[in-house]
Amino acid sequence: MRKTVVIGGGISGLATAYALQTSAGSVANYELLESSGHLGGKITTDSADGFLIEGGPDSFLTQKRAAVDLCRELGLGDQIIGSNHTATPSTYVLNRGRLHPMPEGMMLMAPTMILPILRSGLISWPGKLRMGLEIFVGRNESDPDESLASFVRRRMGQELLDKIAGPLMAGIHAGDPERLSLRSTFPIFADMEKTHRSLVLGMMKRKKAQAGQASKAAKTSTAKPPAMFTTLSGGLQQLPDAIAARLNPQQVRLNCRVQSLTMEGNQYSIHLSDGSSILADNVVFATPAYVTADIVQQLDPALAGRLRAIRYVSTSTVSLAFRRSELTCALNGFGFIVPAAEGRKINACSWSSTKFNHRAPDDCVLMRVFIGGALTEDLVEQDEAMLINMARQELREIMGITATPVLARAYRWKKSNPQYNVGHSVLVDEIDRAVEAHPGLFLAGAAFRGSGIPDCIQSGMDTAKKIMQQPSAAPRSTESNASPVPVAS
Ligand SMILES: Cc1cc2nc3c(=O)[nH]c(=O)nc-3n(C[C@H](O)[C@H](O)[C@H](O)COP(=O)(O)OP(=O)(O)OC[C@H]3O[C@@H](n4cnc5c(N)ncnc54)[C@H](O)[C@@H]3O)c2cc1C
Incomplete structure (x- = not known):
C-alpha cells in the first residue's frame, strides 16, 4: 500500500487516519x-x-450524522448525551441591558410560530410588522453569494x-454578518428561498411535514426525538481519545511539526522542524489553511496564496463555576x-451545567463566556487572568453575579475560526483545482466546506476514501494552473 502522511491530529486528521486504518487493516500504511x-x-x-470544562467545542449537531455515527462505531454510544430539555425559552437575548427570552419557535432567523413573536417584548411592533412582510419579499435573483446580513435585512428587516x-x-462562526456568506454558512436558508420564496x-x-413524520414515527416508536445538540458524558475529548486508541501508536507522532513540502522523484518529501524528512506518496493536510499555506509555499506559491485568502479570527472561552447557593438568578x-449594539465585551454565555448533565457537582453551576471573533478580535490579545476578570465583570453587570467563582479558566484560540466570507465557495473551488494539479495531495478540515465537528469528520472520511480508491501507481505532475492571487487582509 502506498504511504500516506496525515498532517494535523485534530478531529479531521484523526478521522482520516482512523478511516485509513479501518479500511486497510494491518497493512494500513500511514503516519499521523x-x-x-x-x-x-x-x-x-x-x-x-x-467539573468538566470544555475549552473549545462543547457539542455537535445531531442532524449531520458523521459524529454520532462515529461515536457509536467507536463504542461510545452509551456516552452520547443530548442537551437537556428546559422549560421554554432556552435562550435569552440581551436587549438594552436586560435579558429577554428568545421568542419560542425561532429557527435561527426564521420564525416557525407566529404568536410567540407577536407576544415578544424583544422585537418592537415596527420590527414585527417588517418580519410579517417577509411573505411578500421576492427571491434574490441577482446575487448568488449574498452576505448573511444582507439576506436577513432584505427578508426579515x-x-x-x-x-x-x-x-x-454570525456568533456560531465568530464572524461578521456583513462579510459571512449565507450560502457557505447557512445554505439551508438560501435553498429555502429558492424553493419556497418566503422563509x-x-x-x-x-x-407541517415534520409533524406528519413525527406522528407516523410516534405510532411505530416510543423513542424521544434526538436533541439538537449532543455531547459525550465524559466530555468531547472522549472522541479523539477513542480514535487514538484504535490507531497503531507506532504510526502516530506527537510533538512533530511539519515545516515544508517538496518533491523528491515521484514522492513528496515532508520536512520536519527537527531537520529530518519523511517520504510519502500521499499527503493529507488537516491543518488550518494558513498553516497548510506555509507548508506548500515552496511547492506551489499560487496555491499557498489562495489558502492564505481564507481569513481566520481569534476567540476565547472563559469557564466560570459558582456555588448555586450564591447566585440570585435562575439559570x-x-x-x-449579546447583540453588538449592546456594546459589551462578551458575545454570549452558555449555562453549561443546565445545557448538559455531568458538567458540575450538584451544588454548583458552570457557565462559559465567549469573547472575541471578527468584531472584537483584539480583546483576545489579553492574558488569561485579564480575560477571566473581564468575563466576571460582564456577568456582574449583566446577570448580577457578585459571587467569587470556585473555578475560573480561560482558553485563548488564536486564529482559530475560519471565516466563510462572501466569495468563499469560489475560493474553495479554485483551491480544489489547484490541489488536483498535485496528485496525492489532499485537504481536509474546517477551512473548506463546514467547520463543525461532523463536517470535519466527514471531510476526513471522504479523504480516506479518495486515497483508498486511488489507482495503485498514479503518475505525478506538479504543474499548477493556478495564477497567483493577492493575500486577503
Ligand atoms: C472556541 C471554539 C468553539 C467551538 N465550538 C464548536 C461546537 O460547539 N461544535 C462544533 O461542531 N464545532 C465547534 N467549533 C469548531 C470545531 O471545534 C473545529 O472546526 C474543529 O475541531 C476543527 O478540527 P480540525 O481537525 O479541522 O482542526 P484543528 O482542531 O485545528 O486541528 C489541527 C491540528 O493540526 C495541528 N498542527 C498545526 N500545525 C501543524 C504543523 N505544522 N505540523 C503538524 N501539525 C500541525 C494542530 O496542533 C492541531 O492539532 C469550535 C471552535 C472553537 C475554536
Whole structure:
C-alpha cells in the first residue's frame, strides 16, 4: 500500500487516519504527524474538582450524522448525551441591558410560530410588522453569494438582524454578518428561498411535514426525538481519545511539526522542524489553511496564496463555576447572546451545567463566556487572568453575579475560526483545482466546506476514501494552473 502522511491530529486528521486504518487493516500504511503533545486539536476537555470544562467545542449537531455515527462505531454510544430539555425559552437575548427570552419557535432567523413573536417584548411592533412582510419579499435573483446580513435585512428587516440573527448565526462562526456568506454558512436558508420564496411559508410547510413524520414515527416508536445538540458524558475529548486508541501508536507522532513540502522523484518529501524528512506518496493536510499555506509555499506559491485568502479570527472561552447557593438568578435555559449594539465585551454565555448533565457537582453551576471573533478580535490579545476578570465583570453587570467563582479558566484560540466570507465557495473551488494539479495531495478540515465537528469528520472520511480508491501507481505532475492571487487582509 502506498504511504500516506496525515498532517494535523485534530478531529479531521484523526478521522482520516482512523478511516485509513479501518479500511486497510494491518497493512494500513500511514503516519499521523501532530505538532503539539495533544490529539484532538481544538477539542480539549479538562476536569477538575467534579467539573468538566470544555475549552473549545462543547457539542455537535445531531442532524449531520458523521459524529454520532462515529461515536457509536467507536463504542461510545452509551456516552452520547443530548442537551437537556428546559422549560421554554432556552435562550435569552440581551436587549438594552436586560435579558429577554428568545421568542419560542425561532429557527435561527426564521420564525416557525407566529404568536410567540407577536407576544415578544424583544422585537418592537415596527420590527414585527417588517418580519410579517417577509411573505411578500421576492427571491434574490441577482446575487448568488449574498452576505448573511444582507439576506436577513432584505427578508426579515434590520431589527431581527441586529437582535437575533446577527448575534446567533454570525456568533456560531465568530464572524461578521456583513462579510459571512449565507450560502457557505447557512445554505439551508438560501435553498429555502429558492424553493419556497418566503422563509416563513417555507418554515410552515417544513413544520407541517415534520409533524406528519413525527406522528407516523410516534405510532411505530416510543423513542424521544434526538436533541439538537449532543455531547459525550465524559466530555468531547472522549472522541479523539477513542480514535487514538484504535490507531497503531507506532504510526502516530506527537510533538512533530511539519515545516515544508517538496518533491523528491515521484514522492513528496515532508520536512520536519527537527531537520529530518519523511517520504510519502500521499499527503493529507488537516491543518488550518494558513498553516497548510506555509507548508506548500515552496511547492506551489499560487496555491499557498489562495489558502492564505481564507481569513481566520481569534476567540476565547472563559469557564466560570459558582456555588448555586450564591447566585440570585435562575439559570433556566442554555444561556444568552449579546447583540453588538449592546456594546459589551462578551458575545454570549452558555449555562453549561443546565445545557448538559455531568458538567458540575450538584451544588454548583458552570457557565462559559465567549469573547472575541471578527468584531472584537483584539480583546483576545489579553492574558488569561485579564480575560477571566473581564468575563466576571460582564456577568456582574449583566446577570448580577457578585459571587467569587470556585473555578475560573480561560482558553485563548488564536486564529482559530475560519471565516466563510462572501466569495468563499469560489475560493474553495479554485483551491480544489489547484490541489488536483498535485496528485496525492489532499485537504481536509474546517477551512473548506463546514467547520463543525461532523463536517470535519466527514471531510476526513471522504479523504480516506479518495486515497483508498486511488489507482495503485498514479503518475505525478506538479504543474499548477493556478495564477497567483493577492493575500486577503
Ligand atoms: C472556541 C471554539 C468553539 C467551538 N465550538 C464548536 C461546537 O460547539 N461544535 C462544533 O461542531 N464545532 C465547534 N467549533 C469548531 C470545531 O471545534 C473545529 O472546526 C474543529 O475541531 C476543527 O478540527 P480540525 O481537525 O479541522 O482542526 P484543528 O482542531 O485545528 O486541528 C489541527 C491540528 O493540526 C495541528 N498542527 C498545526 N500545525 C501543524 C504543523 N505544522 N505540523 C503538524 N501539525 C500541525 C494542530 O496542533 C492541531 O492539532 C469550535 C471552535 C472553537 C475554536
